[in-house]
Amino acid sequence: MLVQQILNAKPDQSVVTVPPGSTVREAVELLAARRIGAVVVSSDGARIAGILSERDVVRELGRQGPEVLDRPVDSLMTAAITTCTRGATALQVIELMTQGRFRHLPVVEDGRMIGMISIGDVVKARLDELAMEKDALEGMIKGH
Numbered sequence: 279m280l281v282q283q284i285l286n287a288k289p290d291q292s293v294v295t296v297p298p299g300s301t302v303r304e305a306v307e308l309l310a311a312r313r314i315g316a317v318v319v320s321s322d323g324a325r326i327a328g329i330l331s332e333r334d335v336v337r338e339l340g341r342q343g344p345e346v347l348d349r350p351v352d353s354l355m356t357a358a359i360t361t362c363t364r365g366a367t368a369l370q371v372i373e374l375m376t377q378g379r380f381r382h383l384p385v386v387e388d389g390r391m392i393g394m395i396s397i398g399d400v401v402k403a404r405l406d407e408l409a410m411e412k413d414a415l416e417g418m419i420k421g422h
Contacts, residue, residue: 282364328355
């Protein structure tokens with residue numbers, strides 16, 4: 279299964295972004311309101327400056343306390359971003375996420391972000407794919 283197929287299966291393909299300079303508090307409120315695990319930091323919604331995840335926030339809350347919420351997202355975000363293209367396979371994406379120990383992966387083409395997939399999206403797609411393969415094999419065995 280390709281990343282493009284995973285994106286197509288998502289009911290909401292929009293990517294939630296916050297502009298550089300936003301406070302961590304603003305980003306956390308957006309994470310909670312949208313029930314998501316990460317936001318992309320971007321000045322134009324297409325070029326990625328970084329990603330701020332729930333993990334980033336919790337880690338710094340543990341180190342520095344609640345005053346971290348008033349800092350800019352730029353100070354906590356991960357700036358060295360791994361991305362993929364819509365032609366990547368689910369297995370390639372799982373490998374990237376596992377090796378990098380992250381759960382969100384922007385999909386980029388020609389330097390512009392066109393989507394975002396999470397580990398949950400990839401696992402669901404892979405399970406759907408395995409179920410189809412199982413059904414096909416059962417059909418072949420049973421002669422259908």
